[in-house]
Amino acid sequence: MVDYNQKIKEFEEELKKTKYNKATQGHIGLVKAKIAQLKEKQESRGVKKVGRSEHGYSxxxxxxxxxxxxxxxxxxxxxxxxxxxxxxxxxxxxxxxxxxxxxxxxxxxxxxxxxxxxxxxxxxxxxxxxxxxxxxxxxxxxxxxxxxxxxxxxxxxxxxxxxxxxxxxxxxxKKPEVFIKKKAMGGIQIGKTVPLEIDDDTLRKVMREFKINSADVLIRSPIDIDDFIDCIEGNKxxxxxxxxxxxxxxxxxxxxxxxxxxxxxxxxxxxxxxxxxxxxxxxxxxxxDFIRIYMKEPKKDADMNVPMIVLRNSSIRDICDKLHKDFSKKFKFARVWGKSAKHPGQRLMLNHVLQDQDILEIHMR
Ligand SMILES: Nc1nc2c(ncn2[C@@H]2O[C@H](COP(=O)(O)OP(=O)(O)OP(=O)(O)O)[C@@H](O)[C@H]2O)c(=O)[nH]1
Ligand SMILES: [Mg+2]
Missing domain, CATH: 3.40.50.300 (P-loop containing nucleotide triphosphate hydrolases)
Incomplete structure (x- = not known):
């Protein structure tokens, strides 16, 4: 069996010895990509051995x-x-x-x-x-x-x-805004909306290490090599x-x-x-980062005294799930007043994301 630990250690030693600069960043990127992959392999082996059932508290x-x-x-x-x-x-x-x-x-x-x-x-x-x-x-x-x-x-x-x-x-x-669209051929095209420390050559090297040889990449956040590897792995x-x-x-x-x-x-x-x-x-x-949502019943005024407290970026579906376990199944449509609505009382569906102090009226089947 391959000793992943030993290999990871060797690569980490190498990283410690290498000073980061323009000339070495490609190599550093490559080594980091190798470490990341070894860790994933080590992880999946561990799971097999232990068995998922023993894992985790409920x-x-x-x-x-x-x-x-x-x-x-x-x-x-x-x-x-x-x-x-x-x-x-x-x-x-x-x-x-x-x-x-x-x-x-x-x-x-x-x-x-x-x-x-x-x-x-x-x-x-x-x-x-x-x-x-x-x-x-x-x-x-x-x-x-x-x-x-x-x-x-x-x-x-x-x-x-x-x-x-x-x-x-x-x-x-925040999750970096990096979009990677794999393709069958055509090489790696890189688009950026922000200036980056890492050069395109390093990005390509890292991607190839992950066996991605053709892709359109769009980078909208000021990322470093570790962030980029996280985005490729996509499981963070x-x-x-x-x-x-x-x-x-x-x-x-x-x-x-x-x-x-x-x-x-x-x-x-x-x-x-x-x-x-x-x-x-x-x-x-x-x-x-909570927001407050005021609930309203059809043809009545909203209850502005007791808001529902939910996390920012909650959708109408999140509110329904919180109110009752099968509200989202019986959901017909909702009306929304406030910052997230284009006009007062806009008719909206489950995936709509609400904003602080919105008023929400849910219509059920
Ligand atoms: N002086 C002082 N002692 C504290 C404080 N908080 C906790 N302790 C003491 O630290 C010891 C450990 O506290 P616990 O709350 O059991 O620590 P824990 O992190 O839950 O420990 P584990 O469950 O073993 O992981 C106890 O003897 C506490 O009385 C504090 O603010 N000041
Ligand atoms: Mg304890």
């Missing part, structure tokens, strides 16, 4: 959005969950106290936000250490990742980022994240602000001492 999503707490063992995730939601997840001074997914519900500004406490992850989690694979798989179903870092272990932070990256998740990054998930440093009661103010700067963290808290927990709630609310 968590039912509920509420208006789901936030996942991610951090090393003993970082303070369960303590934080309990404080934010009034849940009762076991807290203890030893590692791996939490062994499964513990949900809690945080109510804030009329939004119901589900928070999931999961086992701690460690370096190597993405390739199966601890319950890492299962934990990281839960992220894919969340709407926001809250990374929890113990102020006394800042070195855990880059390790978490690495595991998340390995799990095909890209944090705080892009989602928002918050970096939170906790247990700041255990460090001096000077140390806290130094670590905050080093990690470029969003907020510092102490769950135990109730420090900055309200600000954290507000930050979670902001990051989730």
């Amino acid at each position: 968590v039912r999503k509920s509420g208006d959005a789901t936030v996942l707490l991610l951090g090393f063992p003993s970082a303070g995730k369960s303590t934080l969950l309990n404080k934010l939601t009034g849940a009762n997840s076991e807290v203890a001074a030893y590692a791996f106290t939490t062994l499964t997914v513990i949900p809690g519900m945080m109510e804030y500004k009329q939004a119901k936000i589900q928070i999931l406490d999961v086992p701690g992850i460690v370096a190597g989690a993405a390739s199966g250490r601890g319950r890492g694979k299962e934990v990281l798989a839960v992220i894919a179903n969340a709407d926001l990742v809250l990374m929890v870092v113990d102020v006394n272990y800042p070195e855990h932070f880059p390790a978490i980022l690495r595991e998340v990256w390995e799990s095909r998740i890209r944090l705080n990054k 998930k892009y989602m928002p994240a918050i970096t939170c440093i906790t247990k700041v009661d255990l460090a001096t103010a000077a140390k806290v602000s130094q670590i905050k700067k080093e990690l470029n963290a969003d907020i510092v808290i102490s769950a135990e001492q109730n420090l900055n927990l309200e600000s954290l709630k507000e930050l979670i609310f902001q990051k989730l």
